[in-house]
Amino acid sequence: MTASQVVIVGYGLAGARLQEELHRLDPRQQRVRPIVYGKEHIPSYNRIQLPNVLAGRLNAHEIYLRPPGWCDEQGLQTHLGVQVTGIDRLNHTVSCSDGSTCDYDTLVIATGSRPHIPDIPGARGADGVLTAGVVPFRTLQDCADIAERLRPGSRVVVLGAGLLGLEAARAALLRGAQVTVVHPKDFPMERQMDPTGGSVLARVLQDMGLSMVLGRRVTEIIPDTASNTVMLNDGQQIPADVVVLTAGIRPQCALAEQAGLAVDNAIIVDDSLTTSDPDIRAIGECVQHRGQVYGLVQPGWHMAEVLAKQLTGADPGARYTGTRQVTRLKAQGIDLLSMGEIDVADLDPDLEVLTLADPARGRYEKIVVRDDRLIGAIALGSPTNTGVLSQLFDSQGLVPADRMSLLLGTAQPQAPARPEDLPAEAVICRCNNVTKGAITEAWIQGQRSLPQIIEKTRATTGCGGCSDTVAALCTALQASAPDTDPAPINA
Numbered sequence: 001m002t003a004s005q006v007v008i009v010g011y012g013l014a015g016a017r018l019q020e021e022l023h024r025l026d027p028r029q030q031r032v033r034p035i036v037y038g039k040e041h042i043p044s045y046n047r048i049q050l051p052n053v054l055a056g057r058l059n060a061h062e063i064y065l066r067p068p069g070w071c072d073e074q075g076l077q078t079h080l081g082v083q084v085t086g087i088d089r090l091n092h093t094v095s096c097s098d099g100s101t102c103d104y105d106t107l108v109i110a111t112g113s114r115p116h117i118p119d120i121p122g123a124r125g126a127d128g129v130l131t132a133g134v135v136p137f138r139t140l141q142d143c144a145d146i147a148e149r150l151r152p153g154s155r156v157v158v159l160g161a162g163l164l165g166l167e168a169a170r171a172a173l174l175r176g177a178q179v180t181v182v183h184p185k186d187f188p189m190e191r192q193m194d195p196t197g198g199s200v201l202a203r204v205l206q207d208m209g210l211s212m213v214l215g216r217r218v219t220e221i222i223p224d225t226a227s228n229t230v231m232l233n234d235g236q237q238i239p240a241d242v243v244v245l246t247a248g249i250r251p252q253c254a255l256a257e258q259a260g261l262a263v264d265n266a267i268i269v270d271d272s273l274t275t276s277d278p279d280i281r282a283i284g285e286c287v288q289h290r291g292q293v294y295g296l297v298q299p300g301w302h303m304a305e306v307l308a309k310q311l312t313g314a315d316p317g318a319r320y321t322g323t324r325q326v327t328r329l330k331a332q333g334i335d336l337l338s339m340g341e342i343d344v345a346d347l348d349p350d351l352e353v354l355t356l357a358d359p360a361r362g363r364y365e366k367i368v369v370r371d372d373r374l375i376g377a378i379a380l381g382s383p384t385n386t387g388v389l390s391q392l393f394d395s396q397g398l399v400p401a402d403r404m405s406l407l408l409g410t411a412q413p414q415a416p417a418r419p420e421d422l423p424a425e426a427v428i429c430r431c432n433n434v435t436k437g438a439i440t441e442a443w444i445q446g447q448r449s450l451p452q453i454i455e456k457t458r459a460t461t462g463c464g465g466c467s468d469t470v471a472a473l474c475t476a477l478q479a480s481a482p483d484t485d486p487a488p489i490n491a
Contacts (some may be wrong), residue, residue: 003033006311007094007104009084009255011038013047014284014300015110016065017198021073021308032310034076034216035102037094041081048297048431051330053143055171060140065461087259089277106279106311109256109267110304112140113249113285113295118159122221122228131223136245137168137479145280149242154175157230157240161188161328165246166381169210170331172244180211180238182230183217192327192338195376198358200364201336204381207362213238247296251286266293273307283307290322292484298431299323299460307446324393326430330463335383335416339393340376344368356407365407372398374406385409394427419469420476428469431462436473443477 006022006079008015015036024452028288036374044193049063071078083097115136117123123134130136135145146168150156154177158169161183181188187198188205202212213232221229221243230238251266262268262276264290264357273281275288284300294300302323309315331335346353352369358381365385368376376394379385389406393397398408419428424437434457442456453474454460459466 001030003029004105004311005103006032006034006106006108007084007102008034008108008110010035010110010112010286011040011044011078011080011192011341012110012112012284013044014112014226014295014304015108016044017301017304018108018110018283018308019071019076019078020065022312023076025308025312025314027074029075029166036071036076036078037082037084037102038078038080039083039097040139040141042379043070043080046354046461047138048330050140050143052154054137054146054168055174055332056147059176059450060143061404063140067118078281081280084255087255087280089280092279101261104279106281108307109275109280109282109286110284110300111252111255111286112300114252115245116248116250117172118218118247119246120218121222122223123243125223126470131221131228132221133228133241134221134243134245137164138249144174146244147175150177151241153178154241155227155239155444156180156242156244157182157238158244158246160246160248161185161212162246162248163189163190163327164327165244166205166334167331168246169205170208170334173209174332178211179209180213180240181205182207182213182232182238184215184217186215187328188214189338190211190376191344193378194342194366197364197366197380200357200362201380202335203332203359204362231374238241239343241414249285250286251293253286256282256286264288271318271321272310273303281307289320293320294323294325296323296325298326298433300430309310326390326393328430328463328465330465335379335381335386337377337379337386339388339390340374341368342366342378344375344376352403354403354407367399367403367406369399371404374399381411390430391426395425418476419473420480428473429457429462429466430458432458432465434459439470440477448478458460 013066019034019036026032044065046063052058084094085097086095093103095101115138149236156172156177156179158165158181161181169179169181206212217233219233222229225240230240253263253267258264267286269281269282269287269289275282283303303320306318306320308319326339354367356365358388363381366378377389422436426436428434428436438457442453447453447456459470
C-alpha cells in the first residue's frame with residue numbers, strides 16, 4: 001500500500017503536534033508520509049513560554065519542542081524558512097516561496113494567527129514597516145527585539161491588558177523596566193474577568209509595580225531618535241524606549257481565502273476538521289469550529305491528535321467536538337484561573353452566581369452553577385481552591401449543596417492534598433489533557449523517570465504549571481512500587 005502524502009502548512013504548535021502524532025502512530029510512514037513547511041528558520045518552539053524567555057528565565061533553545069536535527073534523524077521532511085504561497089486544488093499541489101511545488105493527497109492548513117497591529121498613526125513608517133522600538137509579541141524574534149532594548153530602568157509601554165499583554169508586562173518588570181500598560185477597557189482581561197474581578201486584578205498588578213492606564217486609547221505614536229512618545233486620547237504623553245503591541249490576534253486565513261475555501265471569522269471546519277474541500281483539513285488558531293474560534297494552544301493540540309488518528313487509520317471515526325476553555329495567567333506572583341461561562345447576568349433565574357471579593361489581599365472568586373453543575377469560575381489569589389474547581393468543571397460532577405463552601409475552600413470532597421490521592425480521571429496537565437491515569441499507566445509500562453514520563457505523556461511541556469505535581473506524582477509512584485534498580489526521578 002502506498003503511503004498517503006500529507007502536506008502540513010505551518011510549523012507552529014498545532015502543525016508540529018500533528019507531525020509528532022503522525023510519527024508516533026505511524027513511525028515507519030507506511031500509511032502517511034508527512035511533509036511540513038514553516039516560514040520561520042528555526043525549529044518549532046513552545047510559544048506559551050515566550051514570557052519566560054523575555055524575562056530571562058529561559059533561553060530560546062530551552063523552549064524548542066525538539067532539538068535541532070530531530071526531524072532529519074526521524075526521517076521527517078521539514079522545510080524551515082519556506083512558506084507555502086499558493087494552493088492548486090484542481091491539481092492537488094502547493095507552491096512555495098523557494099520556487100518549488102509539492103503534491104498532496106491531503107493538505108492540512110495550520111497557519112495559526114498573526115498579531116493584530118492597531119492602525120495607530122506613527123506605529124508604521126511610510127514604507128509600512130513598524131517604527132523602530134514598536135514591536136509585537138508573538139515570536140522568538142519579537143522577544144529578541146524587545147530584550148535588545150531592555151535595560152534596568154527602561155521605559156516600556158504595553159498596549160493591551162489581555163492575557164499576553166500582562167505576561168509581557170510582568171516579564172519586562174522582572175528585568176527591571178518601568179512598565180506602563182495601556183488598555184481601552186475599564187479593567188484588564190475583560191474576556192476572562194468580570195468588572196469586580198478585573199478591578200481586583202488591576203490592584204494586584206499595580207501593587208507589583210505596573211502602572212495601569214485603563215479606559216484610555218492610544219491616538220498616536222510620535223517617533224524620535226532615542227525613544228518614542230505614546231499619545232493617549234486624554235492628552236497624556238508617555239515616553240517609551242519600547243512599545244509592545246499585544247492588541248489581540250487574528251487568524252491567518254489568506255491562503256485559504258485565495259484557494260476559495262469557506263472562511264468566516266476563520267477557516268470553517270466540521271467535526272472531522274475538514275474544510276469546504278474534502279481533501280483539505282485545517283487545525284489550530286486559524287479555524288472556526290461550530291462557530292468558535294480558539295485563541296489558545298490546547299484546542300490546537302487536541303485537534304492535531306484527533307486528525308492524526310483519522311489520517312493514520314488508528315481511529316478513522318475520531319472527531320473533534322470542541323474544547324472546554326480554561327485560561328491561566330502565567331505571570332510570576334499571580335495565581336489566576338478563569339474557565340467556562342463567567343460573563344452572565346447575576347439575576348438569571350436559571351443560574352446560581354456566587355462571588356467573594358477581598359481586594360486588599362488580592363483575592364476574588366466567582367462560581368456559576370447551572371443544574372447543580374459548575375459551568376464557570378474565576379479564582380484569583382486562591383490557589384488552594386483551584387484543584388476542586390477544576391475537577392468539578394472537568395468532570396461536570398454535582399457541586400456541593402453548600403455552594404459557598406466552594407469559595408471558602410471547605411467544599412467536600414476536598415481537593416486531595418497529595419497528587420497520588422487524585423482520581424485517575426483527574427487532569428494533571430491541562431495544556432496536553434494528561435490525566436493522572438495516563439501518567440500512572442506510563443509508569444507501569446516502564447517509564448520510570450521524570451524525563452521518560454514527560455516524553456511519553458507530554459505532561460509539563462505546555463505552560464509548565466503542572467511540573468511540581470507531575471514530579472510529586474512520580475516520586476509517589478516510585479515509593480509505592482520501587483524498582484530493584486530504579487532510575488533517578490530527575491534522570
